[in-house]
Amino acid sequence: MWEISDYRFAETPPDAVRMLREGPGRGVYLAGGTDLxxxxxxxxxxxxxxxCGIDSIARTPDGDLFIGAATTLQNVASNPLVADFAGGQLSRVAAxxxxxxxxxTATxxxxxxxxxxxxxxxxxxxALDATCFITDEDSQESLPLGEFFLAPRKTVLEDRLLVGLALPAESAERRCASWKLTRSAEDIALVQVAVSVLITEGVIRTVRIALGAVAPVPLRSRLAEEALVDFDMKVEKPETLLRLIADAAAIAAGEAEPIDDHRAGAEYRRDMVRVMTGRLLRRVLGVEASASEGENS
Ligand SMILES: Cc1cc2nc3c(=O)[nH]c(=O)nc-3n(C[C@H](O)[C@H](O)[C@H](O)COP(=O)(O)OP(=O)(O)OC[C@H]3O[C@@H](n4cnc5c(N)ncnc54)[C@H](O)[C@@H]3O)c2cc1C
Structure with missing residues (x-):
């Protein structure tokens, strides 16, 4: 039984921050309430x-995709603008x-x-370079999602409100893939990997490799990303690309900081980062490992 003395509705984001601060006592924001x-x-x-009016999805005049923080996962999964963005990978993850x-109800x-x-x-x-929009009573701040998480159950917010996220227009054209390793969709992920790449004129211009459930916070594997940037697919051989993908996957595994728990061992998780990153990169870059290389590549 949750014992609270008051349940209030905020009508605007600054209102919500004010209400939380005014008290009396300690308050908490509630969106869908599935975790709370x-x-x-x-x-x-x-x-x-x-x-609060932060539950809509829109393309901005610049082509960015804005998603309000209180948008339900069902609406993210079924929205046509999200389905149209980066091959619809965000829709699939939400679904x-x-x-x-x-x-x-979950947001x-x-x-x-x-x-x-x-x-x-x-x-x-x-992997899609999301930016977070945060509101205070009288001001707003935006920052890359990579800077939002500080530790398990700790973000930069303190008592401020997340109002939404924007995905830059440039991400819309990326090839994207992701994988949640889990026993069932309702279970906590054992390992998650998401990748996105932008290729123009045969050259890999942008690479993003993001990991979940293998470190205190979700993170990007920046060293692994660098291994593939500027690779010219017109000039170089597919075997060279396969080797670089294998290198990137091994680097990503090295950047992970998994723990042992009752769901999986740390070394298993680390090895799965390597396997999953390799497979996803091969998929988005359109190259296949030879049978002899298998999953060890
Ligand atoms: C049966 C079940 C299965 C689940 N499966 C999964 C799963 O497979 N994967 C997964 O990732 N999660 C899963 N969850 C967890 C949960 O449903 C999701 O994390 C969900 O998206 C939380 O959203 P919510 O709106 O319900 O959050 P709430 O419970 O309302 O809030 C969660 C926390 O965030 C804070 N908060 C919420 N919105 C804001 C905001 N805009 N600004 C500042 N603070 C805010 C709240 O104060 C609270 O501390 C599952 C939960 C259940 C009950």
């Missing part, structure tokens, strides 16, 4: 943000998070603000 109701924190009141009843903002290392939406949003 499962693990109710000690607090005196709730500020419900579902009526496989938890189960349908959860997705109809994209709640998934990130919870700050679990295994948050399903984090790797794909990192």
């Amino acid at each position: 109701l499962l693990y109710p924190p000690h607090c005196d009141f709730v500020v419900d943000i579902s009526r 496989h998070c938890g189960n349908r009843p959860v997705r109809t 994209i903002g709640g998934n990130l603000c919870n700050a679990l290392p295994s948050a399903d939406l984090a790797p794909i949003l990192l």
